Amino acid sequence: MVAQSPAVPLRVLGVDPGTLRTGWGVVERRGHTCTLCAAGVITAKGFRSLPERLRMIHAGLVEVIAQWQPQVLSLEKAFLAYNVQSALRLGEARGVALLAASQAGLRIAEYNPTEIKTAVASYGRADKVQVQKAVFTHLGLSHDQRTISLVASKDATDALAAALCHLNSSRFVEQIRAAAVKDGRRTGQDTERMQLLRS
Secondary structure: OOOOOOOOOEEEEEEEOOOOEEEEEEEEEEOOEEEEEEEEEEEOOOOOOHHHHHHHHHHHHHHHHHHHOOOEEEEEOOOOOOOHHHHHHHHHHHHHHHHHHHHOOOEEEEEOHHHHHHHHHOOOOOOHHHHHHHHHHHHOOOHHHHHHHHOOOHHHHHHHHHHHHHHHHHHHHHHHHHHHHHHHHHHHHHHHHHHHHHO
């Protein structure tokens, strides 16, 4: 994962894939503040054939990427499900999202569901309502903004949770790298001192 300086804005597209409804959300971080850019749902329910639904999802994500210009796609990792058919359909929707992001040159970040819930709601087994409330809190959305911007869609808030997970994870990576650089400078200074003492 490539970390970005906190001073530089980082825009992430989160996607909650599904062959009937694909949620998406774009969040931008400037400094330590995360701001909602946009969110929505690509609905392909009215189309009977799976290839046509996948085409619609791909076209919708390509349009979102073109409009909002994110640098990173964040989504859930594939997981094993009891229902094999559901797992296959989810994998097909994920593949379409990965394709759209790859075509646009976005970096890809994947997290398991527990990582996303922990990063957003501080609890790896949080339910959808708890995740939604946590997303609203992280983005500082008022009640009116919630209903207007997200139409109370759990698909969209799940996608925003994936985006926020990446922003939280990348901030952690940045802090580790900053500490490593600081330690490197200290180590370098100590080495110089030792060399001076020896001479």
